[in-house]
Amino acid sequence: MKKIIYGLVFLSTVLPACNSKDEKTADKPKDKYEQTKETLEETEKKNPKRFLSVDGHDRKNLLRQTVIKGTIANSAKVASYKDVDVELSFYSKTGALLEKDHEVVYETIAPGSKADFKTKFYAPRGTDSVVLKILGAKSE
Template sequence: MKYIFSAIIFTIIFIACNSTEKQEANAQKKYEKTKADLATVEKETPLNFLVVNGGYKKNILRQSVVRATIFNNAKMVTYKDVDVKLSFYSKTGVLLEEDHETIYENVGPGESVKFKSKYFTPKGTDSVGFKIVKATFVK
């Protein structure tokens, strides 16, 4: 009777230890798959993870000095060669001119990059709009 009881307890302990190891292995595999899926999504849709904010002011030479910051909200992917479209508007919201600025720097996950440019904008420029057009991921 003692042997049967001991064998049952040993079997239960063996099964319990083995299932814990399997659960940990399955959890690790699931984590790696999720991580790979997230990286794929971030590589394919950089515009969903990059944000640009900024403003402008006039200098002594009547140039518009544009200062902006690009934020990378991705968790795993680093982006480079970010193309930003600058739109110059009048007081009434009429689009006066558009220009592109490419930032040739790496923007890592959770990081930001600042840039500054000078333009001779059309007369009557009151505000500047920023939009990221494209970016590539670092391999």
């Protein structure tokens, strides 16, 4: 009878210890995924210029203004961006920089989506082309 009691006491202390280790290892992949996801989000929020791109074209209107239409694309997987600062550089036919301006696009751009914008400027004389560049953005 004593052997049975000792055996039950031994099993009651050993079995719960085995189960707790299995639960901890089962949670590790989930925790690792969450940690990786948080790291990705932090990286995307710290580097908006890395995940945002701008493309556009320009034309002249009847008032001799330069009309610039563009699209901002967000290639981030988790982070959304807003208030994107776009630099507009006006160049001559010879490639000389004539002027730089800034335009802030006040839209929220979700991960994997695009936002269109349109702006008008009186470009300097002799402007042949306009180059668009992302300077920064605020992350949500």
